[in-house]
Amino acid sequence: MTTLSWPDRLPQPTVDGYGVETQDGILRTEMEAGPARQRRRYTQTPTRITCKWLLSAWQFAIFESWFVHKALAGGAWFDIDLLYGLGLAKHVARFAGGGGAPYKAKPMNSSQNPHWNVTATLEIRERPVISEEVLEVAETEDIPGLLVAIGSIHTAVTSTLPSPAGWMEDINLLLAEMNDTHTTIHSTLPGPDGWN
Numbered sequence: 001m002t003t004l005s006w007p008d009r010l011p012q013p014t015v016d017g018y019g020v021e022t023q024d025g026i027l028r029t030e031m032e033a034g035p036a037r038q039r040r041r042y043t044q045t046p047t048r049i050t051c052k053w054l055l056s057a058w059q060f061a062i063f064e065s066w067f068v069h070k071a072l073a074g075g076a077w078f079d080i081d082l083l084y085g086l087g088l089a090k091h092v093a094r095f096a097g098g099g100g101a102p103y104k105a106k107p108m109n110s111s112q113n114p115h116w117n118v119t120a121t122l123e124i125r126e127r128p129v130i131s132e133e134v135l136e137v138a139e140t141e142d143i144p145g146l147l148v149a150i151g152s153i154h155t156a157v158t159s160t161l162p163s164p165a166g167w168m169e170d171i172n173l174l175l176a177e178m179n180d181t182h183t184t185i186h187s188t189l190p191g192p193d194g195w196n
Contacts, residue, residue: 006080007066010059017052017119018083022127047127048096049082053118060105060116067103071095074102077125089128096123 006012025045029037055063071078074095082091095102103120130138137143 004070004076004078006078007062009062010055010066011053012081012088013051013053015083017050019050020084020127021048021050023047044126047124049091049093049122049124051082051120051122054108055116055118057114057116060118063118067095080122082122082124084128086130091122091128092125093122096121 023046025041026038027041031037053063067074070076071094074097077092077094079090080093081088082093084091103118105116105118108115108117
């Protein structure tokens with residue numbers, strides 16, 4: 001994992017302008033006769049994500065300085081939370097420099113409160129995807145129904161069962177009963193000397 005992270009003082013990318021573009025990971029060989037053959041070229045397919053940030057003047061100054069000094073003008077990998085199929089997840093990314101520029105910034109028309117519209121293409125190391133096991137469940141089961149059932153079970157457990165404090169009372173009562181039983185057994189039964 002990288003040690004460099006997207007600055008906490010800067011917002012996450014907006015949904016507007018966000019896009020995921022996977023690169024081709026297949027090698028195709030045309031045959032003289034019959035269908036072409038295809039095979040997987042590599043297991044880690046490059047993916048690019050287009051991002052857009054709306055930054056205040058101060059945030060843009062932080063971004064520019066971070067880009068130059070920490071991200072090494074876009075050459076360094078860094079951690080950033082980005083959208084994927086199930087929501088936000090940490091990605092390891094770097095600036096891809098699509099079109100010759102690592103990022104583009106345009107000032108917004110507002111003399112009283114200037115903002116910057118910053119766009120960039122990030123290259124990510126590995127796209128987070130659900131595991132093959134989860135995929136198999138998702139292909140055969142009603143996932144929304146399972147999520148509703150899990151929510152219902154959670155509600156039932158947390159609202160109808162006693163709280164952990166109640167559990168302690170039950171455990172203490174059980175221990176007291178066990179102690180009473182232990183005492184009764186030892187007081188009424190003969191000890192090892194009385195055994196045949």
